[in-house]
Amino acid sequence: MRLSIDIDVRLQSRERVFLLNVKFDSIDDRLVIFGPSGAGKSVTIQAIAGLIQPTRGRIELGGRVLFDSAAGINLPARERRVGYLFQDYALFPHLNVVENVGYALRRWPWPLGVAERKRIEDMLKLFGLQGLANSHPRELSGGQRQRVALARALLREPDVLLLDEPFAAMDILLRGRMRQELTDIQGRFGVPMVVITHDLEDVQALADTLVVYDLGQVARTIPCAEWRRREGEVRARELIAEVCAGQYAEL
């Protein structure tokens, strides 16, 4: 899936003004945006999802124009068909696991239909959540919460999955396991994903294309998949590590 981004975003808070000016293009299904906190990674995927409006530019995803300031196009978030995994998962605290996962399927104010319930049930099985159907988010562990959030986003069959620091809130053991799970799920659903992170391990495990951010700009774009093919897995790991470490060294 092709993702083309060329946007300016201006965010103003009481203390400071943040300017983002990024441009990149990717045809890989696994894109990672890497950079230190405050580099504008999160702002970028929020702009893709339609949660923030860029001041200027264009966002195109798989042939659909989501935003184009020149043409006056700005699809609302609900029409962009993106799955968004929030850093704290943003599970609805008043809804149980079934209602959370099935949120997008329910044609409110009508209740869930039989066919929808079946789809939710299948999804819960796939994610190993079937025993937790009636639990509420606060009763779940971190890993379970992430599974619920993933299932909820994927059930809508999005064109792309956007993940905001998906493993930042987890301990190191769980991180490794959930990284593997995410890779499996991505392969199984064939859904393209954009992951933002400041963790080198995420880059190594999840990036086919790597976009390195610095101070609201794209510092480098690295074709990781190509490097792995050309240089071999081990050498590519080293090179990618150098690029990422270099990014921090410059700060």
Added chain:
Amino acid sequence: MEFATLTMLDWDPLWLTLRVATLATLVALVLGTASALLFARVRFPGRDVLDAILTLPMVMPPTVLGYYLIVVFGRNGWFGPWLEQTFGIHLIFTWQGAVVAAAIVAFPLVFKSARAAFENIEPTLERAARTLGSTEPAVFFRVTLPLATRGIVAGTLLAYARAMGEFGATLMIAGNLPGRTQTLSMAVYDAVQAGDQARADMLVVVISVTCVLILVVSGRLLGPRHH
């Protein structure tokens, strides 16, 4: 206190109080929730001043409030003649006037707690609902309102208790006409003035029990979340 008085008691003030308090609370609920949402979500010039004005009924002496009501809705007031000609509504010395007075003193209680409830909602939850395909009304009814319900209901119960006990502003605008505008709190005042202690005792018990019930329920709703 003799229980014989129970049967002899004139129940008009109780029914009138319940009717006035219920209508006033409904008005306060709708207007309080709507303005709470506006204040929690929209920044506009003069917001702080308007916030202070809307909260004023909570801190102002009820008699002052009642005086304002007479100035605004009285026969020679700003809107009095208009109300009378257009809708045929008289607010002075009528139970409808008592509803207006009680609604105004009850309003800030709904407004304050509903506003806090809306402001406490994690914005990412609403954003998540949008990315999951919800329109703005669906976001409000499926996410925002359910999450704010507890605070709104608690504020509404307090508003009901406040409306039931309203005295000063009501006396100013609706007077104290037995059988027409005499609510429980007025009836207590009358009973004491007339030296009818038995009647005052009964009325006081009815009011106290109702208010304690309301406070217990709203305390439950405002306390830590139980499921």
